[in-house]
Amino acid sequence: MFKKLFNLKPYRKKSPWILHYNAGSCNGCDIEILACLSPKYDLERFGILNNGNPKQSDIFLVTGPVTFRSRERLVELYNQMAEPKVVVAVGSCTCTGGVFRGMYNVEDGIDQYIPVDVYIPGCAATPELIIDGVVKSLEILENKSKSIEVPFKLSANPKETNGIVDRTNMSKKVGQ
Numbered sequence: 001m002f003k004k005l006f007n008l009k010p011y012r013k014k015s016p017w018i019l020h021y022n023a024g025s026c027n028g029c030d031i032e033i034l035a036c037l038s039p040k041y042d043l044e045r046f047g048i049l050n051n052g053n054p055k056q057s058d059i060f061l062v063t064g065p066v067t068f069r070s071r072e073r074l075v076e077l078y079n080q081m082a083e084p085k086v087v088v089a090v091g092s093c094t095c096t097g098g099v100f101r102g103m104y105n106v107e108d109g110i111d112q113y114i115p116v117d118v119y120i121p122g123c124a125a126t127p128e129l130i131i132d133g134v135v136k137s138l139e140i141l142e143n144k145s146k147s148i149e150v151p152f153k154l155s156a157n158p159k160e161t162n163g164i165v166d167r168t169n170m171s172k173k174v175g176q
């Protein structure tokens, strides 16, 4: 029961929380993200929640080519998200700079600053493409979860020195 209760992997995949950040977009792709939450597409019925807290989010949905003024916030939000996390670049300008490429105040894509797992092209990216990207990111999230969340158990025979139990190195990963 305890193990089942604290095995978060299935819940994460079935109800991923999203953090949406506008890194200098024209708002076109942001409107399309909001359309994904509208009654026509209604992503929330699948348990996908647009959440404003980086510490509780699994998927980082970013729009915009990254302006000089937004780049620090972008990296800060990325760092605040706990592992495992997946970054999705929504829209052509987020992937490569798009129509803003080469401008004096943009950085030509968010992968100049943070690692990107899924690129969604399009100006603007359509809700269908965004939903495809989120579904793809769930697969990546699951693989990342598997690689870092190895269950562990405490050793049944801890070492004892002069009557003092040595609790260091007591945890042992399953399979080791």
Ligand code: SF4
Pocket: 025, 026, 027, 028, 029, 030, 063, 064, 090, 091, 092, 093, 094, 098, 099, 122, 123, 124, 125
């Ligand atoms: S990709 Fe196009 S529509 Fe989307 S934010 Fe960039 S400029 Fe706007």
